[in-house]
Amino acid sequence: MTPADLLTRPRIKICGITNPQDAIIASQLGTDAIGLVFYQASPRAVTVTQAQAIVQALPPFITVVGLFVNAEAAYVRAVLNQVALDRLQFHGEETAAYCESFRRPYIKAVRMRPDTDVNAIAQQYPQAQALLLDSYVKGVKGGTGVTFDWQHIPAQPLKPIILAGGLSPENITHAVNTVAPYGVDVSGGVEQAKGIKDAAKMAAFIRGVPMSIAHSVTPATDTPSEFETQPDALGHFGPYGGVFVAETLMQPLAELQQAYTHYRNDPEFKAELDRDLHHYVGRPSPIYHAERWSKQLGGAQIYLKREDLNHTGAHKINAALGQALLAKRMGKTRIIAETGAGQHGVASATVAARLGLECVVYMGAEDIKRQAVNVYRMRLLGAEVRAVTSGSKTLKDALNEAMRDWVTNVDNTFYIIGTVAGPHPYPAMVRDFQAIIGREARAQMLEMTGRLPDALCACVGGGSNAIGLFYPFLNDAEVKIYGVEAAGEGLDTLRHAAPLNAGKPGVLHGNRTYLMMNDDGQISETHSISAGLDYPGVGPEHSWLKDIGRANYVAVTDDEALNAFHALTRIEGIIPALESSHALAYCQKLAPTLSPEQSILVNLSGRGDKDINTVATLEGIQI
Amino acid sequence: MSRITACFQQLSTEKRAALIPFITGGDPKPAQTVGLMHALVKGGADIIELGMPFSDPMADGPVIQRASERALAAGTRLKDILDMVRQFRQQDAKTPVVLMGYLNPIEYMGYETFAKAAQAAGVDGALLVDLPPEEVGDIGELFQRHDLDPIFLLSPTTQPERIQRICQAASGYLYYVSLKGVTGSANLDTKAVAEKLAEIRQYTQLPIGVGFGIRDAASAAQVAQISDAVVVGSALVQRIEDTPEADLIDTVTAFVRELRNAISSEAPSAATA
The missing domain is CATH 3.20.20.70 (Aldolase class I)
Incomplete structure (x- = not known):
């Protein structure tokens, strides 16, 4: 400059x-x-x-x-x-x-x-x-x-x-x-x-x-930016995050924090993680220039970060692997996880099988019915899938139940959280494990196009794939950032899952963040065509990025996501997950407003094979 | 002097541990709660812990989760809970009432609004399960200004420096969670509890109640010998779930009386005074 x-x-x-x-x-x-x-x-x-x-x-x-x-x-x-x-x-x-x-x-x-x-x-x-x-x-x-x-x-x-x-x-x-x-x-x-x-x-x-x-x-200082110093020692991202748990969980969380702080800088741990990410997960994942789709939309060039090509078909494995390796170092013999659509459950069951750990996955009874194939995959991998019948019988209740298991069995058990929510240190730890997405993508874009993208697009449920992409770009002020929430049947219908667009700050699952709740502070049930976005909260770092204006949070409806799902499948020969289809749907709106010299990088966080039954059913087709 | 302090002073002259039963406000229906609160007192409760139902009670076992679900399904709101205390106070000016629950409904109402309304209703303390002292900020001070004792949990894994911090933040009494796990879990190790209580007493003069895992008269009597208060939640809430509405008052009164008799007969005063 x-x-x-x-x-x-x-x-x-x-x-x-x-x-x-x-x-x-x-x-x-x-x-x-x-x-x-x-x-x-x-x-x-x-x-x-x-x-x-x-x-x-x-x-x-x-x-x-x-x-x-x-x-x-x-x-x-x-x-x-x-x-x-x-x-x-x-x-x-x-x-x-x-x-x-x-x-x-x-x-x-x-x-x-x-x-x-x-x-x-x-x-x-x-x-x-x-x-x-x-x-x-x-x-x-x-x-x-x-x-x-x-x-x-x-x-x-x-x-x-x-x-x-x-x-x-x-x-x-x-x-x-x-x-x-x-x-x-x-x-x-x-x-x-x-x-x-x-x-x-x-x-x-x-x-x-x-x-x-x-x-x-004045540039060229060595002091870290405000993004690199978040969260504080107690896990606060501005007013969000923190440790809002019962006393019984404070010591286990302190031990986890201590272990994570130690191993994240341990060369042997990092080498083992890098080796597994390369040979087992298949990283680095490529960037793909969606030329036909870009041309058809008539605006910016669209690039896709292909997290769908990871082992198990989504970004979830990045953090599941990191946490499982940490569990092993901490001497834990049993891992537990919560899952909504089953992708994080499958990733956890996969790494448990790989490391020889006992694995229990909590899943809402409603979700078990909707995701029979993933339930069977987890069982094939040797995991026990426990149905959660409390509350709304979905992801948030599975998270409650996993926390209850953890507090009871903490001596031998590691809880692998699937997203950047939960009490400190989970939001920061999961972000750090997922940030490999953005680090790779930033270098790949510079190599492929000679410059940084003009905009990033990623879907946000809990927000782990999004923060993984965004985090390494936060200091690049010229890169616009769009997190895409699930507007379900519309933000004005109450049938959605868009806390950043239509919720309020509150406290749930151990952290303060934007939440969907009723007028008595009770957590609302949510709706999205995509089970992975069907969650009433969001990672606290997203709440902070929203408030300070560094990232923009938008929402697209079920129908718009479905439309983008078909578009990418037909035009580029890639079947995206319904979660990722939300990011694609917003990209579809954004691209025509930019020039062909500009570029948008979309996180294609998962593959859509798991969603084929959902899409077929919606179209009245029996497979 | 606050009702809680007065209560423990009276008990110390009687050389007896307090009996603190827990019920969820609005369970099974809001209209029954005030009657149940009086029944608790009639049976011999010294302090009442009244649960504020929450949609996501992360620290509770299945029994109290279901009580929360019943209360919410019956339309219970936070302001109804405060109103129940207000009604209870019309006939009982003496028995301390402590509200127990999760942070979000209170944060939504606004801490100041809540504290004022709770004080006006005659609430004496608040135990917010998911609010450790690290996050309490000025809320503790705000509560104390409105004559609400902030009550905090201690657990078997709480380390010395945090015990100290919690003791400083708390007033009224402390609540020791006797085992790892959620409310209603089994297996109480009285000897381990006694050792931890001795450690905690190095840091505080506050009375210490013990809860989680006290299921019947026998376990209540054991805990009464080593603590200043015995908290019984799931065992009581389970009875509320199992009892037809017409028999609720009698069943609850009888169970609390059984617990109270067990505690009283174990009072050291009977043997040594």
Whole structure:
């Protein structure tokens, strides 16, 4: 990149918005964020009701920041419960522990005195996303309206700097050229009266923000990106993930975490895993350029990552193998697994056979009826398939039952989870085992096309194939990422499985994530034509990627997926799994909007042989 | 003084362990719960643990899972559970009531809303099975501000540093899970439980209740000798499942009385005081 490529416009936040009209005008003029003041003593304070009206009125892509000053934690939580805030901003003497306790990304405001050491404060608030530097005026907290001496800002700040304090249309250009901040924050400087913004002043202010090279985007640092440092030690991806289990599971999970941390860096373990991935699974899986289909759709070039060509026919084996090798190292003699459609059960039974481990697979009684062939495959492989008759008798209940087995038999048993859900360390561990998909694909695309793809597409149930593809691309900001959920019979019908599109955050199966639930917090039953996507939750890392905007989550219906299933089969001679057909269906919509010079990489996560009966039945054919 | 603290103070003068029966709110039907709660007290319960039903009770065995399913099928909602406590309080101002369940319905309602409503209804404590102290954040403090004791589980595999942490986060009493597994599992090793309780007592003055695996008068009596409270859940809930509705109150009262008599007759005070 040339220096010109690094020029960006600093992000703009208009703070102290008190009414929807001002919010709409600020958005139309091009602000990146608005600030709502939840501090009663401020003339710009808003009530929860006012805040809700403002948020309701906002167009998409505007970040809403809630400003607090030494507030009671319960008040902050109450506001968070009622107002969709994207970020918190703390202006008082709050401690780092307090700021982090809300599990939301936050900005810490610093009132600048001549002796303030900005980088020392940055170290005190390691989780803060940025520091907002404001002027110190005795007795005044929040918007002071006067500038401070910008010379006190360190040349190499440890955190992105948001410049505030006395900014106005008159001084903004000079301020940005002098400080080169990550962002700027204005309130009083664009008002006609306290709490009432002036459209002309806002327009002049935003126009006055010049392009600059912000300190925080200076490349070539060795510090890992925010994506590489997730999750934290307790498994949190932002506010999601974590360890929400009964006390009886805490020690087994701690032991698993310890073992995984040890072996993931153990050269012998890595060598054994690599050997099996190559000779047993058949990796690397190829990338295939779907030329006929691309031409027919008349847009971007479509490339397929062929996880369907793995041993057992899907990506599931990558993580099942990794976990089974870990089980062996931990001295466990028995593995258990949950399965919905049976693919993860088959993968687990396969690696258990390969390693000589006892294997029990939990499967909902309803799913056993629907997936007789996979049940028989597991039994052929020597696994015991146990029918789960509690709850809705599907995948989520199989997961509950496997957890119950694990807690009872933890001494000799390893629980192989099939997706990037569950309590820490499962979401991170399964992701790491699946990330081989994206690592291979990134190198293969560079080799085949000389550049990175413009977009990635993968289906998301729990989301393991998707995170496996996405993870190695997260730092490549120019690569757009699309996770495709199952819209079933439509997002407005309740007959779907799209928590990221139509659910709410909650706690299930050991982690906080987006969930499908009713209005009493009870988990809903889901529907999808594809059993592998028929799950009410989603991996917590996806929830986080959604909230921070790095990935887009869309949904396609049963009919659209079925249509793509037929298209790929007839045009390219590849029968895709119904799960993967969801990713293909979205690709079918996306490709025509791009040019033939651009490319889309789709994770073809599994083969469709297992779905032939389902498709035939839908078309009224008896096989 | 909170009802829970007052209850354990009274019991310590009587030199007797508390009897804490568990039932699921709304099982078999919401209308029966308040009557059952009074029956528990009549039979000799010292504290009531009232289960808040959840669709995915991951830590529970089949007996309590089915109770949750019955309660949900009968239309029980979280606010109904709070209302049951409110109704119970109209006639019983003394017996502590602890709500036990899973996090999601409460998170959905909002922690502050829940804490306020629980306090107003007369709830004394809350045990959220899938909320370990690592994730509790400010919720414990919020509960305490609303006179709700946050009650936490301890297990045979809980390590010393975490025992300490849990003891610091808890108030009211602690709940020791006597065995690996889910609620309603068999096989209780009294000697192993006694050893672990001694270890836990190095870190706390709080009373310690023991649950999971207490099925009858004999096992209740054994546990009463080594603990401050005996929690009986699945054995009682199983009886609720097996009993015709007309006989529910009598059956439950009789079973609780049997447990209470077993505990009382084993009280050290009878022999040593």
